[in-house]
Amino acid sequence: MSTYKSFAVAGAGTVGLPILNALAAKSVPVVLLSRVGSSAKTVPSGVQVVQVDYSDATAVATVLKEHKVDVVLSTLGVTAVAAQNTLVDAAKLAAVKLFVPSEYGFTTDAKNEIAAYLKSLNIPSTRIYNGGFTEYIPWLVDYENGGKIKIIGKGDVPVSFTSIADVAGFVAYVLTTLPPSELEDRILRLEGERSTLKDLAAQFKTSVEHVDSITSENGAFKATVQRILDTGAGSTGWDVVRKVEGQGNDAAGSANALWPGHQWQSIKEVHKL
Structure with a gap:
């Protein structure tokens, strides 16, 4: 207690x-x-x-x-x-x-x-x-401008969203x-859901657009964040010193169990997809 x-x-x-x-x-x-x-x-x-x-x-x-x-x-x-x-x-x-x-x-x-x-x-x-806030996904991938998932880099590294x-x-x-x-x-x-940026396209029923830059407001910052995510640091299990994914109590989402019985919101639930 x-x-x-x-x-x-x-x-x-x-x-x-x-x-x-x-x-x-x-x-x-x-x-x-x-x-x-x-x-x-x-x-x-x-x-x-x-x-x-x-x-x-x-x-x-x-x-x-x-x-x-x-x-x-x-x-x-x-x-x-x-x-x-x-x-x-x-x-x-x-x-x-x-x-x-x-x-x-x-x-x-x-x-x-x-x-x-x-x-x-x-x-x-x-x-x-907690990784990225699930609510901010459209902002991160510039979905609000053109309705596509804009990705700097490969976008194939798993990211934690809560x-x-x-x-x-x-x-x-x-x-x-x-x-x-x-x-x-x-x-x-914590980890509400795990997804690569590329896989977000299927959830939002749209396509991926690989870009060299994001030109909307705060585009440079969005691009910087995406480049960081491409290193693996988007996972809540990422060890920033050793540059590896943690295991056991250091794994992404390992603390979810501390809230027994809770149903973590999915990306689809948050965005009503």
């Missing part, structure tokens, strides 16, 4: 707000740490919203102490993820029991860096790898159910 009683979520974006809602549905105390000046968010009744300066560790720690927070979950986006170190410092000052860094997505070297920093401060961490709802529900479930011994200093690898 979990001994974590109070939670703080930093950021209320793509995955932050769903996680916040999922935790609130468990009837546990939750506080949203919102950046000063950010727009108001609609949150469940009972969730307290506190505006803080993410760059001020002492100020953040004061909030964490005031609300007796056991677990800090960072869901900061790419542009704000640099603030994580300060959140870690605040967690240390507040004697937080567990830190969940913003690692939702693919494995990268940068994620090992924040894990090393947490370890240096003796703060236990739980890292969640829906946002499944990620949020999993996080809330394990944090409020499992004992610390099953969460501390663990990487939990």
